Amino acid sequence: MSTPIPEAGPCTAWEELLNGYLDGELDAAHVMDVERHIAGCPACAGALDRMARVRQLVTLDDVRWRAPPALRDSVIAALARERSASAVPPLDRPAGVTGLLGRLRTLRPALQRWSIVPSLAVLAAALLLVVLPPRGGPSLEQDLVAGHVRSLLAEHLTDVASSNQHTVKPWFGGRIDFSPPVVDLAARGFPLAGGRLDYIGGRVVAALVYRRNGHVINVFVWPAGSDARVASTFKARAHEGYTLLNWSEAGLTYWAISDLNTVELKEFQEDFLEALPK
Amino acid sequence: MLGLAALVPVARIRSAHMHSMAERGARHGQAAAAPAADRGLDAAGAARFDALILPHLDAAYNLARYLSRDPDAAQDIVQDAVLRAYRSFADFRGLSPRAWLLAIVRNCHATWRLKRRRAPQSAPLPHGEGETPDDAASLLVDGDTPESLLLRRTEAEAVRALLEHLPEPLREVLVLRELDELSYREIAEVAGVPVGTVMSRLSRARRLFADLWSRTTPDGEATP
Numbered sequence: 001m002s003t004p005i006p007e008a009g010p011c012t013a014w015e016e017l018l019n020g021y022l023d024g025e026l027d028a029a030h031v032m033d034v035e036r037h038i039a040g041c042p043a044c045a046g047a048l049d050r051m052a053r054v055r056q057l058v059t060l061d062d063v064r065w066r067a068p069p070a071l072r073d074s075v076i077a078a079l080a081r082e083r084s085a086s087a088v089p090p091l092d093r094p095a096g097v098t099g100l101l102g103r104l105r106t107l108r109p110a111l112q113r114w115s116i117v118p119s120l121a122v123l124a125a126a127l128l129l130v131v132l133p134p135r136g137g138p139s140l141e142q143d144l145v146a147g148h149v150r151s152l153l154a155e156h157l158t159d160v161a162s163s164n165q166h167t168v169k170p171w172f173g174g175r176i177d178f179s180p181p182v183v184d185l186a187a188r189g190f191p192l193a194g195g196r197l198d199y200i201g202g203r204v205v206a207a208l209v210y211r212r213n214g215h216v217i218n219v220f221v222w223p224a225g226s227d228a229r230v231a232s233t234f235k236a237r238a239h240e241g242y243t244l245l246n247w248s249e250a251g252l253t254y255w256a257i258s259d260l261n262t263v264e265l266k267e268f269q270e271d272f273l274e275a276l277p278k
Numbered sequence: 279m280l281g282l283a284a285l286v287p288v289a290r291i292r293s294a295h296m297h298s299m300a301e302r303g304a305r306h307g308q309a310a311a312a313p314a315a316d317r318g319l320d321a322a323g324a325a326r327f328d329a330l331i332l333p334h335l336d337a338a339y340n341l342a343r344y345l346s347r348d349p350d351a352a353q354d355i356v357q358d359a360v361l362r363a364y365r366s367f368a369d370f371r372g373l374s375p376r377a378w379l380l381a382i383v384r385n386c387h388a389t390w391r392l393k394r395r396r397a398p399q400s401a402p403l404p405h406g407e408g409e410t411p412d413d414a415a416s417l418l419v420d421g422d423t424p425e426s427l428l429l430r431r432t433e434a435e436a437v438r439a440l441l442e443h444l445p446e447p448l449r450e451v452l453v454l455r456e457l458d459e460l461s462y463r464e465i466a467e468v469a470g471v472p473v474g475t476v477m478s479r480l481s482r483a484r485r486l487f488a489d490l491w492s493r494t495t496p497d498g499e500a501t502p
Contacts, residue, residue: 019481023455025462050488057491058441058456062434067339071353075335075360082364083324139321146325150332201321 010047011037018048022055069159080199140201141239147198148218148242148257151207157216158194158209168195172206180206180221180252183275190217190268200255210268217258217268224253238262245269249276319367327367330375331360337376337458338383344453345387347442351394359386377464380454384468440490448483451476 010018014037020026021034038045057063151157160171169182175197184192193209193216200220208219237244243265245256256272258265319327338359342352359382363370370378441449447469454465462480466473 015485016477016481019477019484020462023462023480051484054484054487054491055456057433057437058452058487060434060437062432063437063441064336064457065340065343065352067335067356068353071339071356072335074353075332075357078357078361079324079328079364082361083319139325142322142325146329149329 010044011041014041014044015047018044019051022048022051073159076199080204083199083202141237141244143200144220144244144255144257145239145242147200147207147220148216151196151198151209151218152216157196159196161194163192163194165192168192168208171195176204176206178206178221178223178252180208181250181276182208183272183277185210185268185271185275188268188271188275190271212258212260212264212268215258215260217256217260217265219272220255220257221252224248224251247273249273319364323367327364331363331367331379334376334379335360338379340457341380341383341450341453342387344441344449344457345384345446346390351390355383355386355390358389359383362386373467374460374464376458377460377468380458380460381468384450436494440487440494443490444483444486448479448486451479452483452487455480 014034017026017030017034018038021031026034038048160168162168162171163184163186165182165184169179172180172182172195180195182192182195186192190210190212193211195209196207198205198207198218198220200222203222205220205222208221210217210219237246242257242259243262245254245262245265247254247269254272256265256269258268260268335356338356339352342355342359343349346352346355359379362385363379363382373381441452444452450469451465454460454468455462460468462473462476465476465480469476471479
């Protein structure tokens with residue numbers, strides 16, 4: 001405490017209490033002590049003002065660093081790699097044929113060492129895992145809610161921010177192995193905000209982002225499994241306060257999720273279906 | 279020093295349990311090959327990780343950036359930290375998700391700096407590593423004068439530059455308190471020091487910052 005301070009410093013014994021007071025870390029009795037003291041001690045009152053001024057400066061808008069978008073992407077990609085490498089069976093189809101090949105490749109040493117019967121059993125189990133289409137189980141819904149929440153909290157709503165469907169649709173080309181239909185619903189009160197890639201149930205999916213007043217609607221799209229031929233089966237669910245709607249159309253599975261009420265989300269879904277190129 | 283015991287963080291203590299859990303979490307971040315490394319999370323666990331931890335990516339980057347003062351290294355540190363967090367997520371409980379992730383970021387930064395010290399080609403940063411005297415004048419020696427800090431285009435840039443000038447232990451507590459809004463108890467967990475040390479560092483950090491700031495701005499405290 002030997003540092004000279006230009007202005008008259010606070011009483012040494014009080015300095016840390018003043019900090020605790022500023023940070024709301026004191027109990028009621030000490031809050032009263034501090035308030036009584038600064039009422040009669042201009043030096044400590046001044047010190048408290050300077051501390052508050054430091055807070056004001058340090059919390060200026062552009063002082064806090066924000067994660068660059070590239071970092072966000074590489075973290076999500078690294079997590080995806082980590083997850084596909086872990087031994088936990090995926091919730092649904094991994095990335096299609098490549099997933100199957102990867103599985104077979106990892107099985108090869110085992111096939112060479114093991115007798116044929118157990119290996120076939122393992123292979124059959126693996127195939128079963130591979131061909132199972134995504135099921136609307138509770139953990140898939142959890143995944144979707146997490147994807148939605150993540151998009152809102154991590155300031156990662158869109159990778160391509162555009163209200164123009166002709167900008168958003170080509171953006172997906174080359175990034176994923178299917179082409180999600182992108183329609184503009186601004187006229188219906190659901191303006192397009194953009195698109196991004198997300199990671200749901202073990203695979204990379206397209207996410208379309210729409211807005212409705214203050215609300216955000218995420219539409220997750222990926223190729224449907226074998227039960228997709230049952231066209232347009234509407235399912236509405238609620239999960240942790242979010243509404244989820246699931247339907248399939250032209251070989252793609254859609255999940256719309258929002259904090260909108262079911263009626264409005266349903267309205268969105270009908271508008272979306274209607275606007276699809278026929 | 280009016281007894282430290284007097285400074286009871288009333289609202290912030292979550293539970294006595296938290297303390298030991300936090301230490302466990304921090305230790306996991308430290309050991310790269312924690313036993314949990316091979317334990318993959320199931321889909322629900324992975325979704326929970328995404329919902330609890332990923333929203334704090336900005337906070338993680340902010341801390342890594344202020345600790346390392348190097349934009350590229352900060353990205354590497356955060357990426358490393360998120361993966362370590364993912365691998366030991368099965369053991370996460372108690373501490374707030376943000377504080378838990380930040381504890382791991384801090385450990386990853388320590389690892390990064392150790393590695394960099396061993397690499398001879400990298401020039402050491404001017405000062406601020408370890409305990410340096412928190413005398414304002416001694417911090418403004420090499421190149422950066424109050425006037426050159428003033429030349430920063432915006433007030434926010436000047437604040438950033440000034441923060442980077444603080445000795446690391448002081449910079450760390452100030453960032454964790456003002457930018458990450460952690461409680462004293464959480465800062466103590468993240469930085470691995472007693473709450474009393476957090477308080478004395480924070481009070482030194484604020485005093486030093488105010489002192490340096492009043493030297494960089496001609497009218498000092500009068501700046502609106």
